[in-house]
Amino acid sequence: MQKSSTTSKILLDFDPEAANLLPALKKINVAFRYISEVDAEKVAEYFELPLAKVYETASFYDLLETKKPAILEIEVCSGGDCTLGESAGIIKEIENRYRIKTGDEFNPKVRLKKISCLGRCSEGPIMIVNGKVYEKMTASGVHKILGEWG
Ligand code: FES
Secondary structure (H helix, E strand, C coil), X not given: CCHHHHHHHHHHCCCCCHHHHHHHHHHHHHHHCCXXXXXXXXXXHHHCCCHHHHHHHHHHCCCCCCCCCCCEEEEEECCHHHHHCCHHXXXXXXXXXXXXXXXXXXXXXXXXXEECCCCCHHHCCCEEECCEEECCCCCCCHHHHHHHCC
């Protein structure tokens, strides 16, 4: 199946009204793990909105990506409750494991990003690896989970 035809099919699930822009972007992001330039253009055309508006919306929300994902995408919640937990220690362990810095956009293999509260504070600290959510994380538990991802 062609990626572009899938994007077009996704868009057909939505009436081309501005209120549906975010839900459509979320669905595209789930399907491809990011919103490519080509997809953003299709969305802008479909909703008859300026391309800048599509990017503005996509870049406002932490859960939407506009950059091609690395092989391993790791997100750690840095909301208040998770930070009170162990999220700083978790981030440090990940940075040391891969010799990366949080927010480095240019590593093609591993990318680590802090994200805002997901509203799952009682299950935190939360870590997400390629879309899979891990709850009640500890700094010492990071390596076992990341080892499963290669
Ligand atoms: S602070 Fe992490 S889920 Fe709320």
